[in-house]
Amino acid sequence: MTAPATASAAARTGNPPRGAARRRRKRGPGAWAVRAPLLPALVFVIAVTQLPFVATLVLSLFDWNAFHPGGRRFIGLDNYAAVLGDTAVREAVVTTMVLTASVVATALVLGLALALLLNRRFPGRALVRTMLITPFLLVPVAAALLWKHLLLNPEYGLLNGALTWAARLVGDGIAPQPDWISAAPLIAVGTALVWQWTPFMMLIVLAGLRSRPPDSVEAARMDGASEAQVFRYLTLPHLRPYLELGALLGSVHIVQNFDAVFTITSGSLGTANLPYTVYQIFYQAHEYGQASAAGVLVVLGSLVIAAVALRVVSSLLRGEASRG
């Protein structure tokens, strides 16, 4: 489909690897012997990921509700019209974009700040680094449950508990006890996601900082450049591809996020994103045709991000090849 096509477009810009030119002339039975180790993985991936997508494409052209057996008939693009006309789906598109953009941007800025802090020597640096990546290493459902019940619950959550504690410290102990998830559902989901994804961004930026040639920074400092100038004119341009990569990989994951939405709000209060909505159309409404059409639309949306992501990965790899 389109995904492989974009991929090869991005790939064609790459350089051939060592020895590829030499072997390119090789033809005949030997070529298949070289190719054989690749085939099992290739066949497996095509069978398990591409064939179901083709099936989804076909299903999206049929009117098929599991509650009305025997009513399966070809209706062309009507499902797409129905899905695009569905306000729930249109709201899900907006929710997905808002959630993804805000979470990725916040996590990226925080991750950059934390990486800059961690990139200097101070006592206990290794321990702080470990503490910072721990949120990323919780099972996503567990992390979402932690926010939903342990931190944000209005009666016994830590946040309201801390408010009561602070109120007792300064006076009568009467503290406001807001219901955080009902008051700001999307922000609650987004905060939990930012908490989990900031460490990921931090790790990518840290890798970028470590690959920075130290001499140029030294030279700039010798010439009297201020820290701000070093950051603005040396560090940031060097980090740009890493920030792009972090943003895109984060987007790919957060566009597809299901766990946090499912756990924290169960898609209520205007937090249903596209994967959750598709899950709902399919799993609860059993509208198989419409679920497929919505799934295809999600793929089209992801492709835009994926095409850019693949190009960034490709350019980073090329940069590395020319350095080494």
Added chain:
Amino acid sequence: MTVLTTAAVSRRSRHGRVFLGMLAWLAGIVFFLPVAWMFLTSLHSEADAAANPPTVAASLGLDGYRAFFGSGGGTSPWPALINSTTVAVTSTTWVLLLALPAAYALSVRPVRGWRDTLFFFLSTKMLPVVAGLLPVYLFARNTGLLDNVWLMAVLHTSMNLPIAVWMTQSFLADVPVSILEAARVDGARLPVILARILVPVIAPGITATALICCILSWNELLLAQVLTSVTAQTAPVFLTGFITGEGLFLAQLCAASVVVSLPVLAAGLAAQDKLVQGLSLGAVK
């Protein structure tokens, strides 16, 4: 005068360094606090866990863990934990068996169009799960494979295979060709070269790949939620039972989250150095 300025600057930058170090510590503590609180609450009694304001110094015990493991008559989490282990270990084994030969063909003796193939693998990773969820569900229903751990293992294999191919490919590409050429010149045959030279060099990379694949399989929710129910239920699906928790259950919930997250934490910290390389698909070292 110059000396004075330098001293002033260095004093100011020393203050700055101490301040930034403290800021880093503060950030670490803020990010770690929810995890620490979860662990502490898992050791509290249910009454203390639900106290408002929170009781930091409440007595500690293992009641939460006892309740989680089913002493209170609830569902035992063991089948789910065993299922998750089975799926993670099986799918990771299959992933490595498929990915290693493929990575070899893509880097050590690259085939024509190797880069296109590599990017094809990557592009399948960007295909959202919902893109193929319904056909997979219908296939499983019609073939009686619903609620089956082996189906989950197959699906997690396909989910992790692209990442594993990319990671192992990037590790293999780091092996200097000259070593392999030298061994070939010395008359070593291919199996010997693979076993004696290639495998030892890339072993740490393969270990990290395996750990990351295990983590991603262990964490996966959407496929497991749709395709399993009772017998093949995985640990994340078991955890979703806590979503609509009523009454006193916080300590038990925290114990559950700690137990289910512990393998991921252990694997993730073990693979810490290679974590970025794996999750950025080898683009970042």
